[in-house]
Amino acid sequence: MKQQISTIDLEHLMPHRSKMIWVDYVESxxxxxxEVSVTLQKDYPYFFEDxxxxxxxxxxxxxxxxxxxxAAQVLNKNLDGLNQAMIPMISHYEFEENNYKAGTKFTAKLTTLKELGDLFFVKGECFNDEGRVIASAEFKVYAKVDL
Structure with missing residues (x-):
């Protein structure tokens, strides 16, 4: 799928709502x-008071x-939705500290490295608008899909 999907169109498949959704679009x-993207917004809870x-x-x-x-895969396959999703383990997380402001856009490329039933081993990389990697992580995701 190459067409951009707004997370608003996927909200019914996910537990997060409103300002707790930190993803704007599924890009591919x-x-x-x-691949997903977000443009930072000043009044969202990912910013501290300062x-x-x-x-x-x-x-x-x-x-x-x-x-x-x-969720986009679920939607594309006409399944009912994600029943549960959680991160049971983070094995690696690095990020570049910077003074990022509202209006900054980030994308993340997420790759499933291995799948064991409902457990997914994931590698993620975040990119700034210049295409430079500014964060990376390896983590496991439990995602139960209703068939």
Missing amino acids: VSDLQG DHLMNSFFLEFMAQGYGYFR
Whole structure:
């Protein structure tokens, strides 16, 4: 799938609502990879009161991004939805600290490395608008799909 999907169109398949959704669009989906994007908004809870971006932002963005990537797959296959999703383990997380502001756009490329039933081993990379990797993580996602 190459057509952009708004997370608003996938919201019914996911547990997050409104300002807790930190992904704007699913940009692309294939069997093993997905790409998502977000443009930071000032009044969202990923910013502290002093306007600094939370250190955990990129990890949450990648985790939610993987959830929305899976939701787009569910939608494309006409399945009922994700029953449960959670991150049971993070084995690696690196990010570049910076003074990111509202209006900054990030994309994340998410790759399923291995699948064991409802457990997915994922590699994620976040890119700034110049295409430079600014965060990466390896984590496991439990995602139960209603068939």
